[in-house]
Amino acid sequence: xxVTRVLTGITTTGTPHLGNLVGAIRPAIAASKRADVDAYLxxxxxxxxxxxxxxxxxxxxxxxxxxxxxxxxxDPAQVHFYRQSDIPEITELSWVLTCNAAKGLMNRAHAYKxxxxxxxxxxxxxxxxxxMGLFSYPVLMAADILIFNAHEVPVGRDQIQHVExxxxxxxxxxxxFGDIFTLPKAVVDDNVSVLQGLDGRKMxxxxxxxxxxxxxxxxxxxxxxxxxxxxxxxxEAKDPHDSTVFQLxxxxxxxxxxEFMRQAFLDGIGWGEAKTQLFERVNDELAPAxxxxxxxxxxxxxxxxxxxxxxxxxxxxxxxxxxxxxDAVGLRPYA
Numbered sequence: 001x002x003v004t005r006v007l008t009g010i011t012t013t014g015t016p017h018l019g020n021l022v023g024a025i026r027p028a029i030a031a032s033k034r035a036d037v038d039a040y041l042x043x044x045x046x047x048x049x050x051x052x053x054x055x056x057x058x059x060x061x062x063x064x065x066x067x068x069x070x071x072x073x074x075d076p077a078q079v080h081f082y083r084q085s086d087i088p089e090i091t092e093l094s095w096v097l098t099c100n101a102a103k104g105l106m107n108r109a110h111a112y113k114x115x116x117x118x119x120x121x122x123x124x125x126x127x128x129x130x131x132m133g134l135f136s137y138p139v140l141m142a143a144d145i146l147i148f149n150a151h152e153v154p155v156g157r158d159q160i161q162h163v164e165x166x167x168x169x170x171x172x173x174x175x176x177f178g179d180i181f182t183l184p185k186a187v188v189d190d191n192v193s194v195l196q197g198l199d200g201r202k203m204x205x206x207x208x209x210x211x212x213x214x215x216x217x218x219x220x221x222x223x224x225x226x227x228x229x230x231x232x233x234x235x236e237a238k239d240p241h242d243s244t245v246f247q248l249x250x251x252x253x254x255x256x257x258x259e260f261m262r263q264a265f266l267d268g269i270g271w272g273e274a275k276t277q278l279f280e281r282v283n284d285e286l287a288p289a290x291x292x293x294x295x296x297x298x299x300x301x302x303x304x305x306x307x308x309x310x311x312x313x314x315x316x317x318x319x320x321x322x323x324x325x326x327d328a329v330g331l332r333p334y335a
Contacts, residue, residue, distance in 0.1 A: 006031055006187075007040040007150035009084070009141075010069075012048040012062035017210035018282070019195040019203030022251045025072055027154065027189060032079045039079040040148055041069065043307075046084050046091070046140060050133040066303050068213060071293035076306050084144065086311035089318035094143035096325055100176065101139050101169050109138050110161055142166035147318050149182035156194070160186045177328040180321075195251060196244040198226050214293045217283055224248075224279045234270030245274050252282050 008028045016025075032039035043065055048058045062083070074081060084090060106112065112135055116126045145153055145166045153163045163186035170181035194202055197209030204210065211223035227244050240246040240262045249261050264274070296303055326332070 001036055003036055003038050004152055005038045005040065005148060005150045005182075006152045006154065007042075007145055007148060007184075008154055009042050009044040009047070009144055010065055011044045011051070012058060012065055013051045014061055014205040015064055015210075016068040016213045017203060017205070018213055018248070018251075019197070019210060020068075021072070021213055022195050023156070024154075025069060029069075029072060029074050031154070032074065040150060041074065041079055041081050042087075042144070043083045044144070047137060050131065050137055063297065063300060063303060064214075066307060067293050067296035070296055070303075070306065071214070071289045073289075076310060080148075080310060080314055081306065082310035082314055083307045086307065087147065087314060087318050089315075089322040090140075090143050090147050093147050093322055093325060094140045096329060097142055097146070097169050097173065098136060098139045100173050101136075101142075102172070105165060105168060106135055106138060109135075109165070110158075111137070138162060138165045139169065142169045145184050146170055146181045147321055148314070149321070150184050151182060152185050152187045154187045154189065157188055160188065162186075180324050180328060196247055198223070198244075199228050200244055213286070214290050220283055220286070221279045224275050224282070227275065229271045232268075232271075234273075235268040237268050238265045240265040245271070245278055249274075249278050249281065252285055257281070 008024070010020075010024070028039070028041060031037050032041070043062050045058065045062050048061065052058050052061075066083075069081070070076070112130070115130050115134060119126050119128045119130075141162050142165060145163070146169075153166075155163060163184055167183050167185075170183055174181055174183075197203035197207055198211070199207070199209045201207050201209060212219060215223070224245075227248075229243070229245065230238075232238050243265065246261060246265060250258050253261065261269075261274075261277070
């Protein structure tokens with residue numbers, strides 16, 4: 001049986017929310033349980049330094065995200081679960097790849113171009129406030145992928161460029177120094193839901209429209225009650241396909257429950273009642289994981305031991321790959 005190495009990184013900024021659960025966590029955990037998948041799931045804490053200069057926030061987010069994945073059923077014995085900064089070979093490989101990556105390729109990175117355009121629109125110097133971390137982070141992402149020669153990287157459509165750049169960098173290196181790297185492929189699953197947030201836009205930390213995954217019941221209910229709705233009164237038919245409330249319901253409900261709520265919308269269910277039922281449905285699913293999450297958050301030693309064990313299992317593999325890279329570029333012992 002052919003086994004596919006599948007790699008997923010989670011940047012350790014912010015608190016995990018319902019959109020993360022539906023769009024990334026559930027699909028990755030499900031894939032990790034397949035016999036034909038060798039899953040690599042890592043906390044991208046080095047990438048977090050590009051977005052945050054608050055050390056306490058970076059550390060807290062890393063801890064919350066690690067606890068979230070484990071509470072939701074990730075089995076560290078079945079997957080490679082590790083912290084990016086615990087694999088030093090990644091950063092060394094990143095430098096070697098930086099010495100081979102074309103600056104023109106980096107100029108085309110979406111995040112860099114967006115930052116430049118924002119500066120120009122504000123009348124600032126194009127590179128105002130842009131760090132080398134932001135500019136060259138696609139190379140670090142390439143190192144994340146190539147250090148374990150991942151075959152597939154599941155991404156959203158807005159993230160395809162990251163994998164394509166890693167592929168370009170790998171091709172250039174292989175052309176210059178021999179076939180060392182597997183060329184990765186971006187995998188987009190159009191069946192994975194992209195949840196709308198409180199304001200109807202994509203649920204995202206950058207928009208500030210998220211519902212935290214493991215807040216208290218009170219916080220969950222408050223978040224759901226803040227979802228933007230229209231002014232239709234109880235008794236007036238509502239379009240279920242134009243509703244964040246209904247979309248969230250579908251992300252947690254089975255087919256029979258979806259049909260029940262679809263009919264309730266057509267029959268004119270009030271927004272307050274719809275939100276109450278949504279809260280109860282989401283809370284029923286999250287309650288057991290929420291308890292496990294709290295146990296893990298309160299036991300940082302356990303979290304640390306799991307991540308260190310994951311890194312120790314992988315270091316021989318990353319060291320072997322890096323030794324090949326060092327030899328290929330001429331960083332060799334004299335003997």
